[in-house]
Amino acid sequence: MYVIVIGGGIVGYPLCRTLLGEGHEVLVIEKDAKRCDYLEDNLGSVCIRGDGCEAATLEEAGTARADIFVATTTRDEDNLMACQVAKYKFKVAQTIALVNDPVNEELFKKLGVDYTVSVVTHLLEPIKEEIPTGSLTHLLSLRDEGMEVVEVRIPQDSKAVKKAVRELALPPDCILALVIRKEQKPQVPTLDTVLEAGDRVIALTRGEDEAALRDVFIGS
Amino acid sequence: MNVIIVGCGRVGAQLAALLDAGGHKVTVLDIDTSSFERLPSSFGGTSLLGDGTNQKALKKAGIEGADAFVAVTQEDNCNVMAAQVAKHIFSVRKVVCRIYDPLRKDVYDALGLEAVSPTTVFAQLLKEKLEPEAESAS
Numbered sequence: 562m563y564v565i566v567i568g569g570g571i572v573g574y575p576l577c578r579t580l581l582g583e584g585h586e587v588l589v590i591e592k593d594a595k596r597c598d599y600l601e602d603n604l605g606s607v608c609i610r611g612d613g614c615e616a617a618t619l620e621e622a623g624t625a626r627a628d629i630f631v632a633t634t635t636r637d638e639d640n641l642m643a644c645q646v647a648k649y650k651f652k653v654a655q656t657i658a659l660v661n662d663p664v665n666e667e668l669f670k671k672l673g674v675d676y677t678v679s680v681v682t683h684l685l686e687p688i689k690e691e692i693p694t695g696s697l698t699h700l701l702s703l704r705d706e707g708m709e710v711v712e713v714r715i716p717q718d719s720k721a722v723k724k725a726v727r728e729l730a731l732p733p734d735c736i737l738a739l740v741i742r743k744e745q746k747p748q749v750p751t752l753d754t755v756l757e758a759g760d761r762v763i764a765l766t767r768g769e770d771e772a773a774l775r776d777v778f779i780g781s
Numbered sequence: 782m783n784v785i786i787v788g789c790g791r792v793g794a795q796l797a798a799l800l801d802a803g804g805h806k807v808t809v810l811d812i813d814t815s816s817f818e819r820l821p822s823s824f825g826g827t828s829l830l831g832d833g834t835n836q837k838a839l840k841k842a843g844i845e846g847a848d849a850f851v852a853v854t855q856e857d858n859c860n861v862m863a864a865q866v867a868k869h870i871f872s873v874r875k876v877v878c879r880i881y882d883p884l885r886k887d888v889y890d891a892l893g894l895e896a897v898s899p900t901t902v903f904a905q906l907l908k909e910k911l912e913p914e915a916e917s918a919s
Contacts, residue, residue, distance in 0.1 A: 616884035638858035649891040672865055
């Protein structure tokens with residue numbers, strides 16, 4: 562695969578190194594000359610100096626034949642622009658952007674970036690897990706289907722405690738895939754499975770039904 | 782007309798002054814308060830400290846009631862991002878942005894953005910200025 566990476570910094574550099582290790586063809590576009598030299602010294606001829614948002618630079622980089630385009634700069638507006646030029650001018654199939662401020666993640670998706678990685682959102686996930694009251698954690702997005710795989714921890718005061726799955730007012734198209742209970746093997750729940758406080762439920766739900774799903778488990 | 786201008790540089794400030802004098806309701810946004818010094822003392826609009834790519838700041842600037850939105854910061858990418866927020870999140874009717882890099886014009890067209898490139902406009906203007914010389918020389 563031919564992968565173009567915008568930014569050879571703390572994310573771009575190890576990303577490039579990893580992809581090269583996996584045998585892909587990688588080109589990094591980096592603005593800073595010293596940084597370019599560093600990449601060249603350590604990874605070989607994988608770097609061109611330039612602005613990854615400029616059409617001329619992307620033309621020179623052969624963006625039209627790139628399979629994947631990843632923007633890893635520290636500025637969201639640069640990542641957005643680079644991905645949009647890649648997508649709309651060079652028709653790259655898969656554009657990926659690092660999102661530094663999580664408030665921008667929805668915007669990026671709306672404006673055509675294929676895949677977004679919000680660092681702060683990911684950092685918050687394990688932090689949220691430490692909070693003892695019930696919470697809903699995102700595990701995986703099934704983009705094509707518009708579904709989310711989430712984990713819900715059932716709090717002590719939940720109205721779902723001691724209820725069977727069939728008694729829950731689950732949103733349509735919601736599937737409870739797994740119930741994980743302390744000191745027990747994870748089990749695939751049936752309609753008769755009775756939920757307990759402290760249970761972790763892995764569920765599949767439509768993005769727009771998340772609030773409704775949260776209400777089923779978290780809230781008394 | 783209710784206008785929001787992002788970027789109070791030389792162009793932003795001048796545009797703000799012109800629109801204000803023309804009787805329009807103008808709000809100018811900039812991330813640096815010293816930029817507002819470019820506005821004339823007669824300026825009757827509002828100047829607000831804020832980032833034009835930030836939805837909260839834009840709401841504070843009244844984007845929900847805006848008829849027009851102009852992005853003229855020094856950074857092309859900020860202008861494009863702000864313009865898209867205005868157009869696609871807040872559905873502002875008229876959105877115009879300045880973009881220095883003319884080679885991305887087809888991208889802006891694809892994104893449905895009305896972009897003015899001073900580079901192109903100015904180069905053309907200069908060419909027209911030189912044309913009488915070119916003619917008399919040949």
